[in-house]
Amino acid sequence: MPVHGVGLGLRRSLLGALAQTPEPVADFLEVAPENWIGLGGRLARQFAAVSERYPLICHGLSLNLGGLAPLDTRLLRDLRAFLDANQVQVYSEHLSACGDHGQLYDLLPVPFTEANVRRIAERIAQVQDALGRPLIIENVSAYLTLPGEMSEPAFVAAVLDEADCHLLLDVNNVYVNSVNLGGDAAPYISAMPSKRIAYLHMAGHFDAEPDLKIDSHGAPIIDPVWALLEHTYQCHGVRPTLLERDFNMPPLEELQRELQQIRHYQQAAAIQVRA
Template sequence: MHTALPPRSTGLGLRRALLDSLIEAPAGAFDFLECAPDNWIGVGGVLGEQLTTLTARYPLSCHGLSLSLGGPDPLDIALLQQTRQFLDRHHAVLYSEHLSYCSADGHLYDLLPLPFTEDAVHHVAARIRTAQDVLGRRIAVENVSYYAAPFQQLSEIDFIAAVLAEADCDLLLDVNNVYVNAINHRYDARAFITAMPSQRIASYHIAGHFDEADDLKIDTHGMPVKDAVWQLLDFSYAHHGLRPTVLERDFNFPPFAQLLDEVALIRSAQARVA
């Protein structure tokens, strides 16, 4: 049974298109895998067997997609209970969700930003506490990329800090999302990283994005990680210390060896700090 991840560890997103490559990967190519339970709950047959093979071999981190922690609809308790069973069955060592919402009188099939207000802090923090109670574990919430900014009574930094404190939960710091938002909304990415509470950071994400224009970046998870994002990861490690770090890639997959090369770059960045 896998019980915890060391701060100096590297992970890769477990995607169905990569199952065969992940199973055949050389020993030591990565330290753990991350999947979205929402995409695997109830899946059996060959795919379920492959998942079980991998989670027996590697520690598993889980990253939810559908809880809609900030949404107006009641929390999906049945999904939370199914997620808890999944996490327990596969001995998941971390669980995270997005600090956003994805349903409002039905599923919206997108991760939408919350208004940065005191009311939203209280609303989402209460829902996170409920989710943690049902799941029987602490969760981490991820800072999300967004393109239209809803009402901002608070700064994004203050909003995130207030949610973390009131919910007593952790932070999954997505470095690429910080970079994308910093370009799109014209703020200093390093100042944002610096302002995050070190003691709350449970893990990092890193991913590629699409350059729509010099002042518009789209978070796609379908491209190689850009140099500026690697530099921001270095800065994050230097300021906050090492944490388990996942390379996310959701589509437009390159040859598997190229993904492992990016995982190796995470390891190199961690080694420079260590």
């Protein structure tokens, strides 16, 4: 990874505050290209100013890796142009489906089957050829499971191996799925192949019911997810870790406190390794 430390997901509402801080608040920013491709005027100028202060990585929203429709070649061309123009080498996407011949604007689970392992690995290879960059895939949150012959950890690991790609390990998604679908989050984290983990996501979620968590990215991170981050570092070592916040945006100072909490866990894990 060309970035390290603690990152923050860039949202338009943060542009002004990030431009005004005397020092950078994070080590890198993560950008969803679909939210910025083709923009002009004031937003484009603000984006350019922020990109001069922070290293950028990109995280896609609509590639539809797990879908059945052909990959969107126009989107891939636009993505390649955006990544090249902003000199971004890191691009990640979700291990999910988000449509067929239309965009559903949601991330849907796929059946955990050997056939899907091979099919999705082939689509990953197409994406990497089109973008001229390696692709990092993210485990996703879900609210149901489709018929299949593998567990989610085994499926994710198999896709990583078949495609020879890396993982964006979303710690909150593992926790959300452990509640929604059953299972234990800690063994899931432990089962991930260390050599494949490129970076991590941390976020908050919405408690719809005691046994239903919605991956909203609209609330502070809760203690069990912090504990799972600590477990992740213990299992796999410190990785670049990014804070996502999409809704109910607090003042930047509140986000900085969560960024500092991530940094605290990173420093504690590094001290344990040296000891």
